[in-house]
Amino acid sequence: MPASPSIRVREVSxxxxxxxxxxxxxxxIVPGEAVMLIGGNGAGKTTLLRVLAxxxxxxxxxxxxxxxxxxxxxxxxxxxxxxxxxxLAFFARLHGVPRDEWLDHLLELLGLSHVxxxxxxxxxxxxxxxxxxxxxxxxRPDVLLLDEPLSGLDDAAAQVVLQVIQELKSRGASLxxxxxxxxxxxxxxxRVGIMVQGALVALEPIEGRDAAAVVARYRELVTHxx
Amino acid sequence: MxxxxxxxxxxxxxxxxxxxxxxxxxAFVSSLVFAVLVLAVLYFARDKTTVGDFDLAPGALWxxxxxxxxxxxxxxxxxxxxxxxxxGLRLTPASATGIFLGKVMGNLVFxxxxxxxxxxxxxxxxxxPIWSQLPILVAVIAMATVGFVAVGTxxxxxxxxxxxxxxxxxxxxxxxxxPPIVSAVQLTWRILALRPLSELTGWLSLLGSFxxxxxxxxxxxxxxxxxx
Numbered sequence: 001m002p003a004s005p006s007i008r009v010r011e012v013s014x015x016x017x018x019x020x021x022x023x024x025x026x027x028x029i030v031p032g033e034a035v036m037l038i039g040g041n042g043a044g045k046t047t048l049l050r051v052l053a054x055x056x057x058x059x060x061x062x063x064x065x066x067x068x069x070x071x072x073x074x075x076x077x078x079x080x081x082x083x084x085x086x087x088l089a090f091f092a093r094l095h096g097v098p099r100d101e102w103l104d105h106l107l108e109l110l111g112l113s114h115v116x117x118x119x120x121x122x123x124x125x126x127x128x129x130x131x132x133x134x135x136x137x138x139x140r141p142d143v144l145l146l147d148e149p150l151s152g153l154d155d156a157a158a159q160v161v162l163q164v165i166q167e168l169k170s171r172g173a174s175l176x177x178x179x180x181x182x183x184x185x186x187x188x189x190x191r192v193g194i195m196v197q198g199a200l201v202a203l204e205p206i207e208g209r210d211a212a213a214v215v216a217r218y219r220e221l222v223t224h225x226x
Numbered sequence: 227m228x229x230x231x232x233x234x235x236x237x238x239x240x241x242x243x244x245x246x247x248x249x250x251x252x253a254f255v256s257s258l259v260f261a262v263l264v265l266a267v268l269y270f271a272r273d274k275t276t277v278g279d280f281d282l283a284p285g286a287l288w289x290x291x292x293x294x295x296x297x298x299x300x301x302x303x304x305x306x307x308x309x310x311x312x313x314g315l316r317l318t319p320a321s322a323t324g325i326f327l328g329k330v331m332g333n334l335v336f337x338x339x340x341x342x343x344x345x346x347x348x349x350x351x352x353x354x355p356i357w358s359q360l361p362i363l364v365a366v367i368a369m370a371t372v373g374f375v376a377v378g379t380x381x382x383x384x385x386x387x388x389x390x391x392x393x394x395x396x397x398x399x400x401x402x403x404x405p406p407i408v409s410a411v412q413l414t415w416r417i418l419a420l421r422p423l424s425e426l427t428g429w430l431s432l433l434g435s436f437x438x439x440x441x442x443x444x445x446x447x448x449x450x451x452x453x454x
Binding site for chain 2: 053054055057068069070071075076077078079080081082086090091093094095096119135139
């Protein structure tokens with residue numbers, strides 16, 4: 001019997017004013033599965049992730065999420081005047097999770113131990129991205145929504161993030177990853193969703209972990225939509 | 227999975243806000259400079275032979291507290307706009323009640339410190355018999371500050387996503403502040419004039435009612451305001 005989905009999205013649309021940014025998106029994601037969302041700028045990927053996270057209400061449609069949700073977005077969602085550790089400790093407290101050892105582990109895992117006591121206002125883009133990923137993992141989420149998770153990361157840090165994604169999947173977490181970096185992330189996703197003008201025009205398995213085939217399919221669909 | 231309680235969220239949010247303010251000191255310094263400036267300008271602008279200390283002091287005190295406090299309230303949610311930290315709060319299971327109470331606590335401490343520093347300056351500038359009346363005056367200041375902060379925190383959250391939020395907050399907040407500020411000015415004048423307690427009860431009731439009604443309303447409406 002197939003596992004019941006931990007993310008169930010039905011006919012979800014979202015508009016800003018008169019403009020529909022997400023149009024009738026439906027998808028199911030089962031535990032341990034990662035779905036990669038690709039699409040051009042303004043295709044609606046970020047808005048869809050924000051709707052899934054509960055940060056935006058859908059204008060139409062329904063969303064059912066099982067378990068806790070974590071999110072990495074374009075912004076760090078943290079405070080420049082606090083140190084890396086203080087930021088994580090603050091959000092850990094709001095999540096009600098025990099702090100000390102787990103925070104140290106996350107900082108170590110993402111290579112931030114040496115700057116744990118520095119204010120994040122001084123951090124580079126890559127360091128902020130790693131810290132944002134640490135924040136999203138604080139409460140061991142069952143559903144993780146990642147918007148350009150490898151943005152600003154060097155190769156070593158990107159490998160760590162890919163490893164973290166694999167570990168999350170192996171313990172049954174579901175992931176939705178919006179990205180333009182197909183080559184790196186194609187290795188961790190089971191399916192790819194292609195968004196064009198707010199609509200999910202295709203949701204297909206990734207065969208052979210072939211980024212070139214995914215890109216070719218995307219271009220075909222964009223040309224068709226135009 | 228352990229969950230955060232309303233109290234733990236409130237204390238965490240308040241402690242975080244105060245820690246950020248202690249590090250940056252932006253709102254505190256601007257509020258304090260503003261308070262000193264207003265007290266001094268009002269003191270030196272008058273003709274002492276026609277406008278006595280009793281006539282000017284209550285108004286000067288509350289104009290100072292109100293506008294200095296406004297600078298602090300503006301900061302309370304601008305802080306959450308930085309790096310979209312408010313989204314970070316909303317992604318946690320922290321209750322809206324906890325976040326609101328934390329913000330209120332942080333703002334109360336902030337405004338309390340501004341008032342604590344401004345009050346000696348007020349005593350310095352204005353020759354009014356304050357020492358014997360200090361406990362009741364402090365109680366009135368505390369009551370007015372609670373109402374002011376409760377409504378201000380709610381409206382600060384409401385305007386933070388708008389453009390020109392620094393301008394919008396006073397425009398929306400000042401009409402709500404008429405009852406508590408008028409009550410506070412009337413009470414301060416009567417306290418400094420050593421009027422009997424019976425003359426205070428009506429204004430105290432108004433101030434107390436404002437606190438209870440608007441604190442409760444703000445608490446109830448805050449969750450709706452957090453949702454985008």
